[in-house]
Structure formats: C-alpha cells, structure tokens
Amino acid sequence: xxxxxxxxxxxxxxxxxxxxxxxxxxxxxxxxxxxxxxxxxxxxxxxxxxxxxxxxxxxxxxxxxxxxxxxxxxxxxxxxxxxxxxxxxxxxxxxxxxxxxxxxxxxxxxxxxxxxxxxxxxxxxx
Amino acid sequence: xxxxxxxxxxxxxxxxxxxxxxxxxxxxxxxxxxxxxxxxxxxxxxxxxxxxxxxxxxxxxxxxxxxxxxxxxxxxxxxxxxxxxxxxxxxxxxxxxxxxxxxxxxxxxxxxxxxxxxxxxxxxxxxxxxxxxxxxxxxxxxxxxxxxxxxxxxxxxxxxxxxxxxxxxxxxxxxxxxxxxxxxxxxxxxxxxxxxxxxxxxxxxxxxxxxxxxxxxxxxxxxxxxxxxxxxxxxxxxxxxxxxxxxxxxxxxxxxxxxxxxxxxxxxxxxxxxxxxxxxxxxxxxxxxxxxx
Amino acid sequence: xxxxxxxxxxxxxxxxxxxxxxxxxxxxxxxxxxxxxxxxxxxxxxxxxxxxxxxxxxxxxxxxxxxxxxxxxxxxxxxxxxxxxxxxxxxxxxxxxxxxxxxxxxxxxxxxxxxxxxxxxxxxxxxxx
Numbered sequence: 100x101x102x103x104x105x106x107x108x109x110x111x112x113x114x115x116x117x118x119x120x121x122x123x124x125x126x127x128x129x130x131x132x133x134x135x136x137x138x139x140x141x142x143x144x145x146x147x148x149x150x151x152x153x154x155x156x157x158x159x160x161x162x163x164x165x166x167x168x169x170x171x172x173x174x175x176x177x178x179x180x181x182x183x184x185x186x187x188x189x190x191x192x193x194x195x196x197x198x199x200x201x202x203x204x205x206x207x208x209x210x211x212x213x214x215x216x217x218x219x220x221x222x223x224x225x
Numbered sequence: 226x227x228x229x230x231x232x233x234x235x236x237x238x239x240x241x242x243x244x245x246x247x248x249x250x251x252x253x254x255x256x257x258x259x260x261x262x263x264x265x266x267x268x269x270x271x272x273x274x275x276x277x278x279x280x281x282x283x284x285x286x287x288x289x290x291x292x293x294x295x296x297x298x299x300x301x302x303x304x305x306x307x308x309x310x311x312x313x314x315x316x317x318x319x320x321x322x323x324x325x326x327x328x329x330x331x332x333x334x335x336x337x338x339x340x341x342x343x344x345x346x347x348x349x350x351x352x353x354x355x356x357x358x359x360x361x362x363x364x365x366x367x368x369x370x371x372x373x374x375x376x377x378x379x380x381x382x383x384x385x386x387x388x389x390x391x392x393x394x395x396x397x398x399x400x401x402x403x404x405x406x407x408x409x410x411x412x413x414x415x416x417x418x419x420x421x422x423x424x425x426x427x428x429x430x431x432x433x434x435x436x437x438x439x440x441x442x443x444x445x446x447x448x449x450x451x452x453x454x455x456x457x458x459x460x461x462x463x464x465x466x467x468x469x470x471x472x473x474x475x476x477x478x479x480x481x482x483x484x485x486x487x488x489x490x491x492x493x494x495x496x497x498x499x500x501x502x503x504x505x506x507x508x509x510x511x512x513x514x515x516x517x518x
Numbered sequence: 519x520x521x522x523x524x525x526x527x528x529x530x531x532x533x534x535x536x537x538x539x540x541x542x543x544x545x546x547x548x549x550x551x552x553x554x555x556x557x558x559x560x561x562x563x564x565x566x567x568x569x570x571x572x573x574x575x576x577x578x579x580x581x582x583x584x585x586x587x588x589x590x591x592x593x594x595x596x597x598x599x600x601x602x603x604x605x606x607x608x609x610x611x612x613x614x615x616x617x618x619x620x621x622x623x624x625x626x627x628x629x630x631x632x633x634x635x636x637x638x639x640x641x642x643x644x645x646x647x
Contacts, residue, residue, distance in 0.1 A: 108540070127415060137576075138574055138575060141574070195575045203611060456615065
C-alpha cells in the first residue's frame with residue numbers, strides 16, 4: 100500500500116484492522132497492532148517523505164502472526180539508538196512512534212541508512 | 226517413495242476385503258480393549274480409510290503422500306488423530322491404527338509375489354515407506370492437538386484466577402493471587418477495565434497480599450494496570466503491602482507517589498468509601514442485646 | 519469541509535470525535551474549540567472519544583494540546599469514554615497522558631468538571647490527574 104498523504108494513514112489502519120480480524124486476533128491485540136501501524140505510517144509520511152507498507156500473514160509451525168513492513172526512501176535516521184529511546188520526554192514525535200510501535204509488537208526490526216531510506220518491520224503473533 | 230511404478234494399486238484392488246479384515250483384527254489385537262460401539266466405529270473407519278487409500282494409490286502410487294491426490298487420506302488421518310487426542314487415546318493407540326496396516330499388506334504381498342523375491346522385496350519396501358509416512362503424519366497431528374488442548378486450558382486457568390469483586394456501588398476489589406507476569410497482567414487489565422465499564426465504578430482496590438514477589442517487573446505491571454484504570458476514569462488504590470514489599474519497593478526506586486497505598490484491604494476500602502462520599506455509621510444496639518463488634 | 523461538531527451543554531462544551539481524524543481536521547478542531555470557549559466563556563470541555571477504536575500518539579498529542587489551550591483560556595478538559603482496548607494499548611504504548619483528566623462517560627465527566635471547578639485549581643478529589 101502507498102503512503103503518500105495523511106488520508107492514507109487511515110487507509111493503512113483500516114487494512115491492518117481487516118487483516119488482523121481475519122487472522123483471528125483478539126480485540127486488544129488488534130488495537131495494539133493497528134495503533135503500531137498508525138505510528139509507523141505517520142513516521143513514514145512525516146519523516147520519510149512518503150513510502151509503502153507491506154502487510155503479510157506469517158506462519159511458524161503452530162502459530163501465525165501479522166507482519167507489517169514500512170519502507171521509505173527518505174533521509175534515513177542518523178542515530179538509530181537515539182531514535183529508539185523513548186522520545187516522549189523530549190517531545191520528539193518520531194521517537195515515541197518508533198519505540199511505541201516496538202513496545203506494541205512482539206518483534207521489531209529496523210534498517211536505516213542516512214540518505215537512502217528506512218525500513219521498519221514489526222510482527223505481532225496471534 | 227521409489228520412482229518405479231508400484232503394483233500396490235492392483236494388490237489393493239484385488240485384495241481389499243481381505244486386507245481390511247486382517248487389519249481390523251490387527252488393530253484390536255494391538256490396541257486397547259474396545260467397547261462394542263467403539264469396535265463398530267473402528268470397523269467403519271478402517272473400511273473408509275482403505276477405500277480412500279486405494280483411490281489415492283490408483284492416482285499416484287509413486288510420489289509420496291504430499292500430493293493433492295492424497296489430500297483425502299491426509300485429512301482423514303489428521304481428523305482421526307485429533308479426535309483421538311481429545312478423546313484420551315494414547316499416542317501409541319492412535320499411531321497403531323496406521324502401523325498395524327503393515328502386517329495385512331505384507332501378507333497380501335506375500336500371496337501375490339511369493340514366487341518373485343525381487344518384486345516382493347521392492348513392493349515390501351514401498352509399503353514400508355508409505356505406512357511410515359502415514360504413521361508420522363498421524364503422530365504429528367496427535368501432538369498438535371494435544372498442544373492446542375493444553376494452551377486452551379492454560380488460557381482458561383489464567384482467566385479464572387483473576388476475579389474482580391464488587392465491594393460497593395462504585396468500588397471494585399481485585400485480589401491478586403500468585404505471580405503477576407506480563408500475560409497475566411493483560412488478563413487482569415482486561416477484566417478490571419471491563420468491570421469498571423459494567424459497574425461504572427470510580428474506585429478499584431488492587432490487593433497484592435497474595436503476590437509473593439514484587440520486583441521491578443511486577444511493579445511495572447501494577448503501575449500499568451493503575452494507569453489503564455485511570456484512563457477509564459477510575460482511581461486505583463493498592464493494598465496488601467507487606468513490610469518486606471514496602472522495603473523492596475523503596476530499594477527498587479519504584480515511584481508509587483501518585484497511587485494511594487494501604488497495608489490492608491479494609492483500610493483501602495475505608496478510604497474509597499470516604500472519598501466517594503460514603504460514611505459508615507454504626508447503629509446503636511438495643512439495651513438488652515449485646516453489641517459485639 | 520468537514521468539521522467536528524461542538525455542542526454547548528449547559529455550562530460546558532461537548533466535542534464528540536467519531537471519525538478517524540487526520541491532521542487538517544485536528545487543526546480545525548483546535549481552532550473551532552478555542553473560539554467556542556472564548557465565545558461562550560465556558561469553563562469546561564468534554565471530549566467524547568467513545569467512538570475511537572484507535573488512539574495513537576498523534577491523537578494523544580492533540581488531546582494534550584487541546585487540554586493545554588483550554589487551560590490557558592480558563593477551561594478544564596475531561597476526556598471521556600475511552601474504550602478498554604484503547605486504554606490498555608495506550609498504557610503499553612507509553613503515552614504519558616499526564617495532565618489530562620479522564621472519566622468513564624459524559625455524565626461522570628460533568629461531575630468531574632463540576633468538582634474541579636468547585637475546588638479551583640487545586641482539586642484532587644475524585645477527578646483524575
């Protein structure tokens with residue numbers, strides 16, 4: 100899915116909601132993954148200059164989960180460690196978005212290269 | 226599975242009845258004692274399975290059991306296996322449904338290829354591979370079902386052990402017994418918040434008398450629960466703080482300054498009543514009666 | 519252009535957020551609300567979020583901003599009707615939500631506001647900080 104305007108953030112939420120219902124996630128789990136997707140979609144838009152999100156169901160033997168991968172070709176993040184610390188005390192919007200999404204997910208991965216872009220992947224198991 | 230075409234389909238075609246009969250006998254010999262009803266059921270299942278097996282072999286006797294032609298056979302075994310797992314059959318009893326098939330087939334092969342040792346050896350080998358694969362499938366399905374049952378039971382246990390009690394019109398009590406890990410915290414929060422919505426309570430007393438250990442993680446979980454209840458408009462009090470717990474909390478540097486804490490549930494209840502504008506008044510006893518407290 | 523309606527409820531203002539808000543709508547709301555507070559000289563604002571199934575950090579910051587602006591205009595704010603799943607998620611997300619009063623529903627919200635107004639700025643009874 101493309102994330103080019105703030106209306107797209109809403110569309111991403113709706114798509115993730117739909118997929119998580121189909122997967123059979125409980126209401127609280129749905130809310131967590133949709134909220135995480137909202138955070139990352141906003142980041143992609145506000146800090147990445149727009150990008151894409153890929154939503155997929157993953158299976159691992161007995162359990163299944165939802166993986167969301169957000170990608171942009173924006174300026175990238177220079178100090179990843181800093182960006183991942185809880186940024187709310189400094190009022191940094193992106194900080195809270197990334198660390199918040201991490202807290203709401205079971206697995207979290209991030210790749211970023213200044214000047215090339217950023218890719219964030221989160222996974223929530225059922 | 227060997228790539229050469231097997232004669233197995235023909236053997237089955239010719240000797241289906243005989244194989245089925247022997248197999249049923251074999252199951253009863255190796256399995257557990259069955260009631261008459263269970264025996265009839267086993268007969269029916271066996272015949273159905275042989276039919277299904279025969280049909281699959283006819284379509285593809287050399288490509289293993291993972292192809293689409295074998296879907297019927299696989300589904301049958303997975304279904305049978307899960308049902309047996311739930312019904313309390315042992316893994317051996319369930320697997321022997323499949324493994325006891327070897328004997329009858331071998332004897333049928335004997336009769337067919339007795340004069341041709343090489344053919345007999347090839348076919349026997351193919352049958353062995355086939356039955357082994359089917360047996361493994363059955364065992365895996367059995368295992369999976371058992372795991373699902375265990376997980377379901379764990380979940381139920383978790384939900385049962387976190388009751389929310391209504392102490393008064395708008396005061397809830399949440400007596401926590403046992404450890405507070407993150408899975409339990411989720412259930413606790415859900416139960417508490419739902420109760421707050423349903424009872425429209427303004428106060429929730431979380432009693433931790435029954436929580437043996439309060440470390441940083443447990444303290445965090447408690448604070449999360451308090452914060453969540455606050456968002457629903459309910460004020461939380463924590464009671465049941467034992468002396469050792471009080472020491473631990475200070476040593477850990479946990480900030481409970483925004484939460485009212487009391488040593489006993491009774492004290493917390495008292496505070497909640499007063500805060501919600503209630504007053505408990507003791508009515509004077511009649512002179513002739515003894516008014517014990 | 520769509521706007522979020524602001525109703526006058528006695529001495530208070532009631533804002534009911536029902537749609538997935540995007541940036542423009544949020545900014546418009548802030549403008550409208552601050553205008554209304556001054557116009558009606560209201561001392562209390564209730565923001566009903568019972569229809570919101572998701573509250574992310576953007577919405578959270580917006581609510582905090584509104585509470586801050588209202589406070590500067592001598593009005594207190596109460597956020598009401600948060601859904602349990604949202605509350606649990608917000609706590610996990612780590613959004614502080616400090617300085618924002620919350621109540622279960624509009625009725626309790628009004629009680630809280632009245633209590634806060636009676637006590638002045640130092641109220642700490644049943645209203646939530």
